[in-house]
Amino acid sequence: QMYFNAHTNIYMSRGPIVQFKLxxxxxxIMEVTVKEWYVKEGDxxxxxxSICEVQSDKASVTITSRYDGVIKKLYYDVDAIxxxxxxxxDIETESKVIQEEDVVETPAMAQEEHTHQEIKGHKTxxxxxxxxxxxxxxxxxxxxxxxxxxxxxxxxxxxxxxxRQTGAIIPPTLFQEIQTPPPATPQAASVARPVSTPVAxxxxxxxxxxxxxxxxxxxxxxxxxxAMVKTMTxxxxxxxxxxxxxxxxxxLVTLRAELKSMAESRGIKLSYMPFFIxxxxxxxLHFPILNASVDEGCQNxxxxxxxxxxxxxxxxxxxxxxxxxxxxxxxxxxIALELNRLQTLGAAGQLGTNELSGGTFTxxxxxxxxxxxxxxxxxxxxxxxxxxxKIQVLxxxxxxxxxxxxxxxxxxxxxDHRIIDGATMCRFSNLWREYLENPATMVLxxx
Numbered sequence: 001q002m003y004f005n006a007h008t009n010i011y012m013s014r015g016p017i018v019q020f021k022l023x024x025x026x027x028x029i030m031e032v033t034v035k036e037w038y039v040k041e042g043d044x045x046x047x048x049x050s051i052c053e054v055q056s057d058k059a060s061v062t063i064t065s066r067y068d069g070v071i072k073k074l075y076y077d078v079d080a081i082x083x084x085x086x087x088x089x090d091i092e093t094e095s096k097v098i099q100e101e102d103v104v105e106t107p108a109m110a111q112e113e114h115t116h117q118e119i120k121g122h123k124t125x126x127x128x129x130x131x132x133x134x135x136x137x138x139x140x141x142x143x144x145x146x147x148x149x150x151x152x153x154x155x156x157x158x159x160x161x162x163x164r165q166t167g168a169i170i171p172p173t174l175f176q177e178i179q180t181p182p183p184a185t186p187q188a189a190s191v192a193r194p195v196s197t198p199v200a201x202x203x204x205x206x207x208x209x210x211x212x213x214x215x216x217x218x219x220x221x222x223x224x225x226x227a228m229v230k231t232m233t234x235x236x237x238x239x240x241x242x243x244x245x246x247x248x249x250x251x252l253v254t255l256r257a258e259l260k261s262m263a264e265s266r267g268i269k270l271s272y273m274p275f276f277i278x279x280x281x282x283x284x285l286h287f288p289i290l291n292a293s294v295d296e297g298c299q300n301x302x303x304x305x306x307x308x309x310x311x312x313x314x315x316x317x318x319x320x321x322x323x324x325x326x327x328x329x330x331x332x333x334x335i336a337l338e339l340n341r342l343q344t345l346g347a348a349g350q351l352g353t354n355e356l357s358g359g360t361f362t363x364x365x366x367x368x369x370x371x372x373x374x375x376x377x378x379x380x381x382x383x384x385x386x387x388x389x390k391i392q393v394l395x396x397x398x399x400x401x402x403x404x405x406x407x408x409x410x411x412x413x414x415x416d417h418r419i420i421d422g423a424t425m426c427r428f429s430n431l432w433r434e435y436l437e438n439p440a441t442m443v444l445x446x447x
Contacts (some may be wrong), residue, residue: 003256015093017072020051020065022088029056032086033223033338034076039089051089054082055223058348060317065250069093081222118244129147133158147325148152148408156341166342225318241417247433249391255439263336264306273311274335275442276363277387279435280443283305286359287428289420291360293381298418304360310379311339312364315346322351324360329447363388367409376414383416384425 020033032054039051045065052063053104073090076082131151134141137158144161146153168213252275263270284291284307311321323341324335345351362382365372365388374387389410395407411433415425435442 015069017090018067018069018093019087020061020067020089022054022082022084022086024084030289032056032061032084033079034078034080034082035060036078037074039071041074041075045069045071045091045101053165055317060352063088065091067091067093078269088185130155130158130281150182154354158354160337175349182243187192204420210429228319231327231379232377234297235377238378238380239417240375241415241420241422241425243413243415243422243428243429244373245411245413245433247409248396248437249413250405250408252436252439253391253407263333266333268333268336268340270336271339273339273363274332275364275436276365277311277327277335277339278330278446279432279442280309280361280363280386282435282442283428283432285328285445286431287424289424290384290415290428292383292419294416294419295358295381302418306358308360309363310359310382311342312362313343313346315349315351317349318352320346320356321359321362322355323362325358332447362386368393376412376413378414378416383420385414387412387414 011156029322033056034052035055036053037051037054039049045051046068047065049065050062051065054061069091071089075087075089082088082115101118131141133155134144134153137160139158141153144153146156147157148154148171153389191253201367249272252272256270256272256275260270270344288303288382289301291307292301294301304381306325307327308323308325309327310318310321312321322345324338324342327335337343342351342355345355359379360382362375362376362389363387365385370390371387372389372392374389376387389412391407393405393411395403396408398404400416413425413429
């Protein structure tokens with residue numbers, strides 16, 4: 001069969017219609033909710049163009065096309081449940097193709113579209129977009145440490161490497177470029193976006209709210225709410241040990257005020273959280289059992305080498321806990337940079353599997369909303385979590401008995417009492433508090 005292409009004034013042969021199936025996206029996920037379509041029937045798509053956004057009970061995922069062709073059929077409506085292994089769309093390809101396993105790409109990584117390159121005797125894994133970004137900045141992929149699955153190099157890894165090597169300040173818009181879907185128009189779908197062009201983060205899809213008309217409304221739990229049911233049910237099987245203390249942050253308040261303008265000159269908003277996270281990481285070096293996990297039968301304990309410290313975040317999608325990877329290797333500024341990126345993605349509903357998985361220890365900043373105390377619930381398979389209250393200016397006695405203004409924050413810890421005793425949790429908290437009350441002492445242990 002032949003059809004006429006009005007744009008190029010040539011005849012082209014139609015290829016077969018391929019059923020584009022939802023591939024296994026890992027984490028044991030078998031079904032997802034279709035949140036938004038970026039194409040419609042009749043749209044022309046190219047490889048790597050975004051087709052739709054789906055949401056599992058763990059993360060939002062962007063589906064990208066493997067083929068060049070025309071969308072012939074959409075199998076699901078918005079908010080419908082799609083099953084792994086079942087077709088999402090039919091694509092009429094422009095040439096004969098070999099039907100292979102279809103591709104899913106998240107905001108931070110892809111599973112099948114990665115290419116491999118032999119460099120110095122080992123394979124470096126990265127998407128074509130990441131390779132192009134590295135080439136444009138004269139960066140050898142062999143010198144970049146990948147933080148993605150199986151060591152894959154992500155776009156963030158290139159940007160962070162560039163910042164460390166050159167001292168350049170990476171504009172926040174570059175981090176916002178990650179997997180931003182194009183508008184659902186045929187023209188946008190047929191043109192690949194240049195990697196080097198910064199784009200704004202798209203507005204998150206608004207979650208429909210039930211309309212109350214004086215009658216009871218029943219709706220199924222799905223997405224992140226469904227995930228919370230599963231996670232918290234498992235968490236309640238853990239015997240929680242609680243411990244609370246207060247921290248005098250007066251010196252840290254002064255230090256942050258001195259560093260705030262310097263951070264802003266580098267394009268980063270410096271909060272207290274990077275200090276809280278770094279102090280926790282230094283403390284975990286002394287108490288590695290708090291950065292561990294136990295198996296389901298509580299027969300084996302695994303001490304985690306990486307400090308992937310999560311931050312409980314209140315987003316439009318509900319409670320999410322993205323984590324900062326390898327905090328033990330990062331400076332306070334590096335942590336602030338990553339927190340800014342995670343908060344931008346969270347506000348846009350773009351947190352992906354890479355950001356939300358792999359956590360080893362968690363802090364919940366309930367004080368950002370206004371809370372003073374909390375009883376945090378452990379996120380399995382982690383074994384400890386801390387909740388940070390708001391900072392209050394309160395009267396306290398100084399070393400000579402004089403009443404002074406002090407910036408006081410309460411912290412509430414929960415630990416898995418099957419493997420962590422109260423004394424260990426107390427000693428860790430004392431060390432963490434000491435680093436924050438006397439931030440100069442952190443200098444001795446910073447790496």
